[in-house]
Amino acid sequence: MSRKELALALLLAVLCAATAALNPRFLGVDNLQNMARLTGLFGIFSIGLGAAIITGGIDLSVGSLFALQGVLLAMALREWNWGWAVAVAAALAGPAALGWLHGWLVVRMRLQPFIVTLCGLLVYRGAARFLANDETKGFGSGNFGPLRALAAGDVLGVPMSFVLLLAVAAVTGVLLNRSVYGRWLLATGRNEEAARYSGVPTARVIMGAYVVSGALAGVSGILIAFYTNSISPASHGNFYELYGIAAAVLGGCTLRGGEGSVTGIVIGTAILQVLQNLVNLLGIPSSLNFAVMGAVILLGVLADELVGRWRPGGGGGRPNST
Amino acid sequence: MIPGGADHPLLEVRGVTKRFPGVLALDGVNLTVKAGEVVGLVGENGAGKSTLMNLLGGVHQPDAGSIVIDGRPVEIRSARASIALGIGFIHQELTVLDNLDAPGNILLGREPVRGGPLRLLDRAAMLSAAREPLARLGIAASPGVPLRDLSLAQRQMVEIAKVLSRHARLIIMDEPTSRLTPAETDRLLAVVRDLKAQGAGVILISHRLGEVGACADRVVVLRDGRNAGELARQEISHDRMVRLMVGRELARAPARAALPERAPALEVRGLVVRARPQCAVSFEVAAGEILGLAGLVGAGRSELAQALFGIDPPLAGDILVDGRPVAVRFPRDAIAAGIALVPEDRHTAGLVVEMTVRENLTLACLGQFTRIGLIRAKPEKDFARGRCAALAIRTPSVEAPVQSLSGGNQQKVAVGKWLSPPPRVLILDEPTRGVDVGAKAEIYSLMRDLVEGGVGILMISSDMEEVLGVSDRVAVMHEGRLAGVLGRDAFGEEAVMRLAVGSAG
Numbered sequence: 001m002s003r004k005e006l007a008l009a010l011l012l013a014v015l016c017a018a019t020a021a022l023n024p025r026f027l028g029v030d031n032l033q034n035m036a037r038l039t040g041l042f043g044i045f046s047i048g049l050g051a052a053i054i055t056g057g058i059d060l061s062v063g064s065l066f067a068l069q070g071v072l073l074a075m076a077l078r079e080w081n082w083g084w085a086v087a088v089a090a091a092l093a094g095p096a097a098l099g100w101l102h103g104w105l106v107v108r109m110r111l112q113p114f115i116v117t118l119c120g121l122l123v124y125r126g127a128a129r130f131l132a133n134d135e136t137k138g139f140g141s142g143n144f145g146p147l148r149a150l151a152a153g154d155v156l157g158v159p160m161s162f163v164l165l166l167a168v169a170a171v172t173g174v175l176l177n178r179s180v181y182g183r184w185l186l187a188t189g190r191n192e193e194a195a196r197y198s199g200v201p202t203a204r205v206i207m208g209a210y211v212v213s214g215a216l217a218g219v220s221g222i223l224i225a226f227y228t229n230s231i232s233p234a235s236h237g238n239f240y241e242l243y244g245i246a247a248a249v250l251g252g253c254t255l256r257g258g259e260g261s262v263t264g265i266v267i268g269t270a271i272l273q274v275l276q277n278l279v280n281l282l283g284i285p286s287s288l289n290f291a292v293m294g295a296v297i298l299l300g301v302l303a304d305e306l307v308g309r310w311r312p313g314g315g316g317g318r319p320n321s322t
Numbered sequence: 323m324i325p326g327g328a329d330h331p332l333l334e335v336r337g338v339t340k341r342f343p344g345v346l347a348l349d350g351v352n353l354t355v356k357a358g359e360v361v362g363l364v365g366e367n368g369a370g371k372s373t374l375m376n377l378l379g380g381v382h383q384p385d386a387g388s389i390v391i392d393g394r395p396v397e398i399r400s401a402r403a404s405i406a407l408g409i410g411f412i413h414q415e416l417t418v419l420d421n422l423d424a425p426g427n428i429l430l431g432r433e434p435v436r437g438g439p440l441r442l443l444d445r446a447a448m449l450s451a452a453r454e455p456l457a458r459l460g461i462a463a464s465p466g467v468p469l470r471d472l473s474l475a476q477r478q479m480v481e482i483a484k485v486l487s488r489h490a491r492l493i494i495m496d497e498p499t500s501r502l503t504p505a506e507t508d509r510l511l512a513v514v515r516d517l518k519a520q521g522a523g524v525i526l527i528s529h530r531l532g533e534v535g536a537c538a539d540r541v542v543v544l545r546d547g548r549n550a551g552e553l554a555r556q557e558i559s560h561d562r563m564v565r566l567m568v569g570r571e572l573a574r575a576p577a578r579a580a581l582p583e584r585a586p587a588l589e590v591r592g593l594v595v596r597a598r599p600q601c602a603v604s605f606e607v608a609a610g611e612i613l614g615l616a617g618l619v620g621a622g623r624s625e626l627a628q629a630l631f632g633i634d635p636p637l638a639g640d641i642l643v644d645g646r647p648v649a650v651r652f653p654r655d656a657i658a659a660g661i662a663l664v665p666e667d668r669h670t671a672g673l674v675v676e677m678t679v680r681e682n683l684t685l686a687c688l689g690q691f692t693r694i695g696l697i698r699a700k701p702e703k704d705f706a707r708g709r710c711a712a713l714a715i716r717t718p719s720v721e722a723p724v725q726s727l728s729g730g731n732q733q734k735v736a737v738g739k740w741l742s743p744p745p746r747v748l749i750l751d752e753p754t755r756g757v758d759v760g761a762k763a764e765i766y767s768l769m770r771d772l773v774e775g776g777v778g779i780l781m782i783s784s785d786m787e788e789v790l791g792v793s794d795r796v797a798v799m800h801e802g803r804l805a806g807v808l809g810r811d812a813f814g815e816e817a818v819m820r821l822a823v824g825s826a827g
Binding site: 174178191195197199200258 | 654656663672674675685696
């Protein structure tokens with residue numbers, strides 16, 4: 001682990017210890033399980049967002065994408081009676097294709113990622129509400145093959161979504177740190193021109209990052225849909241892209257690009273979940289939820305910046321291991 | 323020439339010296355400009371013209387010597403102070419904002435405002451204030467038309483009007499015509515004569531000796547940071563300027579043994595670059611040869627290199643490597659064909675300076691270290707260590723970020739990333755710029771090793787000693803065209819400069 005990741009892990013440990021000291025219910029099995037489950041659900045798409053951020057871009061569309069995907073998935077399974085495997089395949093392929101479209105618009109049409117994905121945010125939300133006729137869609141009590149178990153089940157007491165997150169993190173971590181694509185991604189994010197002068201196909205690298213972001217959002221989206229079990233198209237997934245961005249930034253990605261670690265993003269996601277839990281358990285008015293999260297992220301980023309100034313050249317965010 | 327009479331000259335630069343770390347940029351330079359006089363200032367790249375102008379513009383202060391305006395010694399500590407003294411700059415790169423109209427540009431930063439707490443712009447006052455300087459140049463104010471809708475020459479006129487509106491009496495033009503068409507150039511030179519007739523002093527810096535000859539009353543030549551000589555109106559001629567610019571007899575580098583006839587490693591036929599669609603370039607680089615590519619800044623040399631490497635693919639023409647035609651659409655096509663490019667700017671293009679020495683050395687050849695798509699850490703690290711040892715790259719470790727290295731060592735990394743396996747054609751754009759003397763020698767010896775191994779090197783350089791000392795032949799570019807190719811027997815600074823400035827005149 002790099003120094004930055006260690007510092008984050010330490011922050012997570014301190015938050016857990018403090019909350020546990022103030023309210024022992026924090027350590028209850030149900031509470032821990034629930035936090036792990038939510039970390040799993042949010043962590044998977046946060047890693048994808050991290051890929052877009054490492055290119056120096058952003059993906060604001062994931063929250064709306066969850067609504068569109070969730071509505072369509074519920075309608076496919078309940079109203080059109082698709083087989084679960086077919087529906088899942090479509091629910092994975094669709095977001096990946098939209099990610100590819102985002103990348104294409106960014107690279108080939110030279111549009112700014114913020115604008116491309118902001119339009120995605122608006123369009124997908126509108127499409128979800130239109131297709132669902134603004135009605136809440138749901139899965140009822142069916143199991144739909146392994147889908148419900150994946151979203152809500154456990155293995156040996158560990159929530160399935162958390163196990164899935166660890167698997168995704170292991171694969172993406174190896175890809176980022178040890179594959180040619182990962183090295184190209186980091187180089188392109190740092191200095192696209194220099195990467196191009198080294199023969200790196202930067203256009204494909206950037207498009208790839210948006211496909212990864214879309215695809216991992218697709219995986220998360222299915223799990224989130226089954227976790228909530230009902231999808232209200234106007235509110236499902238609202239602000240989730242901001243949770244993801246927050247986790248990535250807290251986890252060591254800079255919006256300038258070229259920096260980021262999978263481990264950092266996973267810990268960052270966990271910190272956000274613990275903060276929410278802390279707000280609940282410590283009796284802080286839940287209306288302050290966002291304010292607490294915002295303040296902690298700001299302090300974290302500020303601390304990192306100040307430490308970086310003390311150690312010249314030591315931004316610290318180099319991904320070394322997963 | 324309008325004599326200054328008993329009065330003081332407008333500007334006197336007396337014995338000015340300026341030293342930067344490692345370079346003596348100016349060494350006791352003198353320059354006088356009288357009111358109503360146009361002085362041409364010429365010199366090779368790096369002769370000290372820009373430094374001298376930076377002293378007048380308040381960017382730097384002289385280490386010794388003095389600047390005297392209207393007979394009073396002055397210290398120019400900032401751009402603001404320079405403007406207050408009546409000095410106005412017309413830069414090579416336009417500094418006007420193309421989203422504002424002409425009056426908006428001319429009055430930028432000192433807009434007239436109406437009274438009241440909102441400080442609203444007084445458009446009427448702006449228009450009337452802008453009208454006078456524009457009228458002096460014979461152009462209309464065209465209020466409301468953003469500059470992006472005007473031609474380059476018109477924008478330049480606005481820039482001049484901006485300078486005039488500040489009551490500048492000494493106007494310094496740095497390569498004002500480099501991007502103008504011949505007709506626009508004539509118009510600008512007419513404006514220069516008008517300014518002179520109205521009593522302003524003008525310093526005209528230009529590589530185009532023809533236009534300097536056409537409108538200067540006097541020409542001051544700088545060479546290696548010193549005054550190389552001065553030509554009065556009747557003495558000005560193309561050849562005399564070139565001779566003064568070049569001056570010294572360059573000690574001939576020891577001639578290399580005559581090259582055996584070798585097949586060309588690179589053949590370029592009728593290559594057309596996007597930046598200059600009207601020019602086609604053809605040349606060859608033999609295997610085992612260093613072809614120097616000389617020319618003035620802006621002659622199109624880097625654009626040629628970028629076209630060959632697929633950064634900005636050529637519009638037309640053929641590229642052959644070892645006799646085989648290659649289609650270069652992306653850098654990876656060039657790399658696959660055996661062409662490598664070390665670009666002029668290490669920091670933005672040659673290296674990812676925030677990444678480590680290891681990561682930079684292997685970025686262009688990662689495929690060599692992979693198994694099932696994953697990079698194997700140990701072979702990669704061993705390779706990087708081996709490169710550092712072979713090229714004497716001085717770094718605390720291969721894991722150090724490249725930006726922590728000295729310029730010379732950074733450059734060795736930028737070259738070293740292309741050497742495994744060695745390319746067939748290596749293009750080096752200003753290979754020793756910002757590199758200390760020791761590393762320079764190491765880079766030259768590395769180049770010699772490569773050509774002995776049969777690599778063809780195309781070396782773009784603005785350093786005359788480097789061009790003549792290292793190359794086997796020298797090709798010279800002038801305004802996008804190949805002006806000529808000199809063999810070793812025809813080498814000479816004067817011969818190169820004559821081609822570089824376009825010896826039509």
